[in-house]
Amino acid sequence: MPEYLEKETLILGCGNILLADDGFGFAVVQRLNKLKETNSKLDSENVGIIDAGTGASHFILSLIDEESKVKKVIIVDIIDYGLSPGELTKLYPEDLPNIPKYHIDAHDMPLAGMLNDIHDKYGIEIVVIGCQYKHMSAPDICLELSDEVTASVDKAAEMVLEELEK
Template sequence: MPEYLEKETLILGCGNILLADDGFGFAVVQRLNEMKQTNPELNSEKIAIIDAGTGASHFILSLIDEETKIKKVIIADIIDYGLNPGELTKLYPEDLPNIPKYHIDAHDMPLAGMLNDIHERFGVEIVVIGCQYKYLSAPDVCLELSDEVTAAVDKAAEMVLEELEK
């Protein structure tokens, strides 16, 4: 069993750093790792902070079952929810089916059903910290987030910390 399945909380940064704002999840994970110096709760043995990239989130989540110790999954990712670029929102399982298009990886594979299933079957709390993207560069490569999404990274990291306190 992978070590992260022995944790109580998974923090997953999803997306593709090569596609502009789709690198938001990675940026949040990177910021959380930097914050470990000043936020001891991030160093807890109960927490795994994972750059899930473009497809790993699907594989990680598919391994959750009644044997895992996971109680909460926090996902940082871009969304297309019609908000202003860089605007953040927290989404819960009941919100996910209402999202017209939920970018979880480079193949646009929606995970709403899987997240709802994990929540309902195993009682895992699910929170998505979604950031409205401004620009996705596909098929071109762009290694930079838009200014609006860059400005949202620190606030998203704070939102993760707030979720850890609950």
């Protein structure tokens, strides 16, 4: 069993750092890793902070079963919910559209089916901290987040810490 399945809480930062605001999940993971030094809520014994990139979340989540110790999964990613750029929201399994498709990413929420299954089968709490993107550069490469999304990184990290208290 992978080490991260021995954790009680998994924080998955999703996205592609090459596509502008899609690097939001990675930026939040970087922020949380810096906070680990001074914040006991991010205790590495109980909390796994993972840069899940563009597809690792599917593989990580597909390994969760009744033997895993995971009780909560927090996914951080950009979303397209028609909000103001940089606006943050929390989504729960019942909020996620169930879109069947093979390519896995949290922008269209095709992970919803898998997240709902994990929640329903194993009683694992699921929270998505989504940030409305302003700019997705695909197919062009852009390594910078928009100002609005950059301004939301610290607040998203705070939202993750709040979830760890629950």
